[in-house]
Amino acid sequence: MPFEIRLFPCLKDNYGVLLHDPGDGSTAAIDAPEAGPIDAALAASGWRLTDILVTHHHADHTGGIADLKNRHGCRVVAPRKEAQKIPSVDVTVREGDFVTVGSLIGRVLETPGHTLGHIAYWFKPENLVFVGDTLFSVGCGRTLEGTADQMWQSLLKLRNLPVDTQVYCGHEYTAANVHFALTIEPKNAALRARAEEVVHLCSANMPTIPTTIGSEKSTNPFLRADLHSVASAVNLEGVAPAQVFARIRSMKDRF
Numbered sequence: 001m002p003f004e005i006r007l008f009p010c011l012k013d014n015y016g017v018l019l020h021d022p023g024d025g026s027t028a029a030i031d032a033p034e035a036g037p038i039d040a041a042l043a044a045s046g047w048r049l050t051d052i053l054v055t056h057h058h059a060d061h062t063g064g065i066a067d068l069k070n071r072h073g074c075r076v077v078a079p080r081k082e083a084q085k086i087p088s089v090d091v092t093v094r095e096g097d098f099v100t101v102g103s104l105i106g107r108v109l110e111t112p113g114h115t116l117g118h119i120a121y122w123f124k125p126e127n128l129v130f131v132g133d134t135l136f137s138v139g140c141g142r143t144l145e146g147t148a149d150q151m152w153q154s155l156l157k158l159r160n161l162p163v164d165t166q167v168y169c170g171h172e173y174t175a176a177n178v179h180f181a182l183t184i185e186p187k188n189a190a191l192r193a194r195a196e197e198v199v200h201l202c203s204a205n206m207p208t209i210p211t212t213i214g215s216e217k218s219t220n221p222f223l224r225a226d227l228h229s230v231a232s233a234v235n236l237e238g239v240a241p242a243q244v245f246a247r248i249r250s251m252k253d254r255f
C-alpha cells in the first residue's frame with residue numbers, strides 16, 4: 001500500500017512520527033511525546049490525526065496523548081501490559097495482534113526489557129517498524145524494567161525482520177551510540193562508515209533516522225553480542241550471548 005511518513009523532533013531528543021494512508025486519509029502518530037510538534041506536523045501536511053500507536057508508558061512517549069485525544073478524538077492503541085499507566089487508551093494489543101491505520105496493517109511485536117510491556121509495530125508490506133525505545137541506531141534502550149535476557153530476546157526478534165526494513169526509533173542518540181560502539185569494535189568497517197555518515201548528518205542538522213535492520217546488524221554492538229569477535233572484545237569469549245549483551249549494556253550505562 002502507498003504511504004507517507006513524517007519524522008520530526010520533540011522534547012529534547014525524542015522523535016515524533018506520523019504515518020499516513022493517502023487512500024482514506026488516516027494518520028497515526030507513533031507515540032506522542034508532546035502535542036505541539038505533532039499538531040505542527042499535522043498542519044504542515046494537511047493530515048487529520050486518527051490514531052496514536054503507543055510503544056510504552058514512559059512520559060516522554062505519552063505526554064501528548066490526553067491533549068491530542070481531546071482535540072482530535074483519535075483512537076489510542078497501547079500495549080495491554082502497560083495500558084493502566086497510559087492515558088486515554090481505547091484499544092489494548094499484545095503479541096501477534098494487528099493494528100490498522102486506514103488500509104495499512106501493522107503487526108504487534110512484544111519487545112520487553114526497556115519496560116515490561118514494551119511493543120513495536122511492524123508494517124510488513126511497507127517495510128517499516130516502529131521500535132520505540134527498544135532499539136536505537138547503533139544502540140538500544142536501557143534495560144530499566146526487564147532482564148538482560150528479555151532485552152536480548154527482544155532485540156533478536158527485531159534483528160530477524162527483513163534486512164531492508166526501515167527502523168524508526170524514539171530518540172536521536174546515534175552520535176553518542178557510535179562513539180561507544182567504536183570502543184567495542186574499532187575495526188568494524190561498516191561501523192566506521194556509519195560514523196562518518198552520522199557526523200555529516202548531524203553537522204547538517206539532519207536526522208540519522210530511519211535506519212535499517214541491515215545497517216544495524218552490521219554496526220550495532222547490541223545486535224552483535226553473539227559474534228565471537230564481540231564477545232572477545234569484552235573479555236567474555238565462549239559466554240552466552242545474553243550475558244555478553246548484559247556486559248555491553250552495563251558498559252554503555254557507565255560510558
Ligand SMILES: [Zn+2]
Pocket residue numbers: 056058114133
Ligand atoms: Zn522509554
